[in-house]
Amino acid sequence: MLDVDKSLPKDPDELRQFTALLLAEVKSQAVLIEKLRHQLAGQRHHRFGSSSESIEQLQLALENSEIAVAKMTAKLRLPDEEPKDKPKRRPIPDHIPRMEVELTSGDDDCAQCGGLRRLGEDVTEELEYILGRFIVNRIIRPRFACSGCQAFTQATLPSRPIERGRPGPGLLAHVLVNKYADHLPLYRQSGIFERDGIDIDRSTLADWVGKSTALLEPLADAIGRHVLAGQTIFADDTPVKMLAPGTGKTATARLWAYGRDERPWGSDAPPASWYQFSPDRKGQHPKDHLSKYQGWMHADGYAGFEDLYRSSGIHEVACMAHVRRKFVDIHRAQGSAIADETIKRIAQLYAVEKEARGSPPDRRIEIRQAQAKPIFDDLEVWLHIQLPSISGKSPLAGAMRYALTRMARLRPYLNHGILELDNNTAERAMRSIAIGRKNYLFVGSQTGGRAAAIAYTLIETAKLNGIDPQVWLADTLARIPDYKINRVDDLLPWKTGHPIS
Incomplete structure (x- = not known):
């Protein structure tokens, strides 16, 4: 690809x-x-x-x-492919309310010799979606001619998200949020619109999504730069199916999430989630994604990260939630007393974190050293003592060996107030993908996967900041066609977004 x-x-x-x-x-x-x-x-x-x-x-x-x-x-601004059976653009039904906006050049007189007379007008109809309903913006541009020199004048049509396209920014935002936040495939959206008397084919909606995400890509890149500017990040990945052309089958691709959330230690830096797509799970992909990052990274025990820790300025922080999950599964299946005791000891560590949450880094270190470190040390010693007493081939023994390995890599959190006990920030970033995956099943190609990564980056980051993603995306799509690329950071959701009411 x-x-x-x-x-x-x-x-x-x-x-x-x-x-x-x-x-x-x-x-x-x-x-x-x-x-x-x-x-x-x-x-x-x-x-x-x-x-x-x-x-x-x-x-x-x-x-x-x-x-x-x-x-x-x-x-690359290539001409659109025109398939033979591409649906023809149908008139917007008359029952959809119209809002007229008349654009003039602002000059009442001809610059050369005097007055202007109106010859006619050009009308552009833009289908828009606001406040749960469709409207049509009728953009009227009168044509004028000078009565003296016959010079013509007419207002320029404003830039729109999709050149020569019909959808307004609010409608494009609605389609994106429906698909990537509310998990509604495009063919279902097409059916829903049809009930309102709006006949928009699925392939048309797909064209809108592809072009919208291409337009918004610089903004997703800006969010990525913000994430990688943090002192600590959270990383995780999840599988998605991707069509393998020519085989009639699907391959297992990956969506990676990199999060920044400094609210637990009182920082005012906005939280953000940056998503990247790859066709497989090779370790080279996170290495490419994080080539410019130096700092701490919370992650699971994925072997592909090992080269990052060895060859770059990235320092590992393991995840206690992964450790706890293994003992929870064993306790549910077997009722193991050792698993139950381990879970209770881990709960004590989380109780300390609840007290430390929101405090500045120095204070968090004090709390952890006084309260969490003795619990952490005792748990590590206790697991070492219990391990020889059970069968080495049992699931419980495997969970204990895993815990001891991961705890050694989690210990830095006790000495650094900017670190967390787990990687739940990244796991929460994967929740929307896990839910949506049940509906969209797979992506069509690597380009489609990257489009999804852009949409998730924008929508999930807006949600993290308490911003209504649909309102913010509508405003951004209206502004970004004429926005200078070197000022794209001004459009980030925490700078321009509308809080969720």
Whole structure:
């Protein structure tokens, strides 16, 4: 899969070669889309003999492939692919309320010789979504001609999120939040809109999502820079299915979450979650993501992180929640007294953290040294004593060995007030993906996966800051087409967002 997010080559020959590869990738996706549409049509024709689940999977495959194509074409401003069966743009129904906005150039007189007379007007209809309802913005631009020199004048049409597109920023924000925050696949949204008398095909919605995420990508990058500027971050990953073209199967890709949340130690730095997509779980991916980061990283025991700890300025902090979870599972299955005692001792550590939460780093160190360190040390000694008394092949012994290994790497939290006892910040960042994964099942390609990562970065960061993601995205999509790239940080949700009421 071609990585369209990398910098473009500067050599003309290399650029031509890169463009040819990109066009080939777009055509490959187009062939896949045609194939899926054919399969879907067949399933619908024989739907009484097919499960609804199979039809839904084909719908989801189509929408994710179409998002990928839209993002690729928008990224390099390629002309849109026009499939033979692309749905025609239908008129917006008359029952949708209209709001007229008349734009004029601001000059009542001709600059050369005098007055202007109105010749006619151009009207652009923009379908918008506000406050739970559809409206149509009728943007009217009168055409004037000078009665003396016949010079023409007309106001310029304002920039819009999708050039020559119909959707307003509020509608685009609504579709993005529906898909990535409320877990509504696009074909379901299409059905919901139809009940309001709005006929928008799924493929059109996919085009909007792909182009919107391409437009918003610089803002997601800015959130990533903010995350990596922290002294400590939280990292986790989760599997997502990705279509493997030509095989008829799916491969296991990954979404990575990197979080920054300094509220537990009283910092006023805004919390944020930055998501990245990769086609597999190779350790090179987090190494690339974190190449510019130096500091502490809370994470699980994933072996792919080991090279980071050895070869970079990243210091590991393990996670007590992972340790506790293993003993909870064993206690539920076996009722083990040792597992129960371990859980109780870990609970004492969390009680100390509850007291320390919100205090400045120095005070947190004092509390932990006085209260948590004795509990932590006793738990470590107690596990060493208990381990020889049970079968080395038992699940309990495995949990105890895991705990002892991870506790050695968790000990830094006792001496640094900016660190946490667990990696729950990153795990919470994965919750929305885990829920949505049940609905969208898979991404269509690496480009589609990156589009999802951009959307999750924006929406989840807004939510972390108590900002309404739909209101903020609508405002941002209206402003970003004309915004200077070197000032994109001014659009971050904690600077411009609207608090959730």
